[in-house]
Amino acid sequence: MPVQFAAKRLSKELQKIxxxxxxxxxxxxxxxxxxxxxxxxxxxxxxxxxxxxxxxxFRFSSTYPIEPPEVVFVKLPDRPIPIHPHIYxxxxxxxxxxxxxxxxxxxxxxxxxxxxxxxxTGNSKNERPQGDEEFVRGNRLRPRDIEFYYHDNDx
Amino acid sequence: MAKPTFLKDEGNRRxxxxxxxxxxxxxxxxxxVDPQNPALYTNRAMARLKLSQWDSAIADCAxxxxxxxxxxxxxxxxxxxxxxxxxxxxxxxxxxxxxELCVAAADKSLGTITAHxxxxxxxxxxxxxxRRVREMGELEEEVVELLERGREAAVRELGxxxxxxxxxxxxxxxVVREEVxxxxxxxxxxxxxxxxxxRPAQEKxxxxxxxxxxxxxxxxxxxxxxxxxxxxxERASIVEHLRRQPQDPLTREPLYPSDLRPNLDLKQACEQFxxxxxxxxxx
Numbered sequence: 001m002p003v004q005f006a007a008k009r010l011s012k013e014l015q016k017i018x019x020x021x022x023x024x025x026x027x028x029x030x031x032x033x034x035x036x037x038x039x040x041x042x043x044x045x046x047x048x049x050x051x052x053x054x055x056x057x058f059r060f061s062s063t064y065p066i067e068p069p070e071v072v073f074v075k076l077p078d079r080p081i082p083i084h085p086h087i088y089x090x091x092x093x094x095x096x097x098x099x100x101x102x103x104x105x106x107x108x109x110x111x112x113x114x115x116x117x118x119x120x121t122g123n124s125k126n127e128r129p130q131g132d133e134e135f136v137r138g139n140r141l142r143p144r145d146i147e148f149y150y151h152d153n154d155x
Numbered sequence: 156m157a158k159p160t161f162l163k164d165e166g167n168r169r170x171x172x173x174x175x176x177x178x179x180x181x182x183x184x185x186x187x188v189d190p191q192n193p194a195l196y197t198n199r200a201m202a203r204l205k206l207s208q209w210d211s212a213i214a215d216c217a218x219x220x221x222x223x224x225x226x227x228x229x230x231x232x233x234x235x236x237x238x239x240x241x242x243x244x245x246x247x248x249x250x251x252x253x254x255e256l257c258v259a260a261a262d263k264s265l266g267t268i269t270a271h272x273x274x275x276x277x278x279x280x281x282x283x284x285x286r287r288v289r290e291m292g293e294l295e296e297e298v299v300e301l302l303e304r305g306r307e308a309a310v311r312e313l314g315x316x317x318x319x320x321x322x323x324x325x326x327x328x329x330v331v332r333e334e335v336x337x338x339x340x341x342x343x344x345x346x347x348x349x350x351x352x353x354r355p356a357q358e359k360x361x362x363x364x365x366x367x368x369x370x371x372x373x374x375x376x377x378x379x380x381x382x383x384x385x386x387x388x389e390r391a392s393i394v395e396h397l398r399r400q401p402q403d404p405l406t407r408e409p410l411y412p413s414d415l416r417p418n419l420d421l422k423q424a425c426e427q428f429x430x431x432x433x434x435x436x437x438x
Binding site: 004008009010013065066067100101104105106 | 266270370371372373375394395396399400402404405407
């Protein structure tokens with residue numbers, strides 16, 4: 001693939017999402033074509049996420065969109081890590097769409113943000129993944145290098 | 156006998172290191188020993204492209220094509236040289252030929268060559284567009300000038316000279332003259348309006364229809380291929396994806412490059428769209 005492949009596609013995505021994004025998803029910054037920040041909100045009255053805004057960090061490699069971007073929640077004073085059985089307390093997300101197997105190049109930043117939004121909307125369990133503490137303490141790997149075991153994908 | 160191979164390898168090494176002058180010289184030496192080697196001509200052509208020696212790059216490509224008419228590299232380099240020389244039709248036809256050969260050989264440079272085809276289309280359109288804008292501007296000026304001359308003639312016909320007029324008679328002449336001038340002014344306004352209306356119409360519809368866009372690269376498609384599910388993608392994009400994961404991007408069903416079929420109608424529609432909207436190649 002030509003080097004500018006990822007850059008070209010990302011600049012087009014940026015152009016598109018700068019004009020319009022679905023409700024509850026906001027572009028915070030996209031200063032370069034390597035790292036973007038977005039905020040998401042859950043729109044219904046799910047008590048787990050009521051009145052909260054969450055910060056997402058997207059990192060793209062030069063092989064995007066053939067390879068998935070790396071997407072994590074970021075913790076800030078006013079941006080907690082949402083509670084969910086597939087989201088570790090350090091912000092790492094276990095979602096098959098973001099893994100090498102589940103990814104498809106027709107996905108994009110907007111569709112990922114929407115998937116995460118509905119992943120939260122549909123959740124009613126007030127819990128972290130199994131072994132969260134241990135994982136957060138011990139993990140030195142980048143999200144894309146972690147072999148998640150995608151159990152109960154219907155959550 | 157190993158000498159030309161050594162010279163070529165050394166040339167390649169210099170080329171990789173960005174020393175195009177030395178690379179070109181080494182390929183030239185190798186060619187003295189081995190003038191029937193088509194790869195030496197294409198390598199030297201690439202070095203000459205880097206050195207902006209367009210004409211001699213073209214000569215090398217021609218030498219290569221005499222020995223090996225289906226050389227993808229020769230067609231690709233030839234296209235680049237023609238593009239630099241603004242010979243847009245030649246640039247495009249060699250780019251398309253290189254693309255065709257690249258597909259046939261399942262070569263890895265398909266992405267690069269696809270992007271180059273689009274660039275040729277874009278530059279050809281740019282050139283035409285510049286000419287069109289210039290000619291429209293000139294035409295407008297000429298028409299306005301003709302009208303101006305018409306107005307002057309009409310005023311002159313009324314019998315000039317009654318400038319420092321003599322009371323009543325002069326007053327009536329001035330009124331008639333004003334009417335005539337007013338009439339010509341209206342004509343000129345209308346002409347300007349017509350030109351004005353022709354202008355923004357070109358700018359207005361700068362939207363690329365979704366059907367022309369590849370969902371993977373987000374570019375206008377050059378060589379759309381259709382999958383079993385009926386969805387079309389740019390060949391270079393989907394082949395790159397299938398290399399990593401032989402699955403349909405939408406359904407995840409098994410999908411192999413041999414399952415892809417060209418979508419000829421869509422290809423023609425995209426070609427026509429870019430022909431009329433060259434800016435879209437760069438969207």
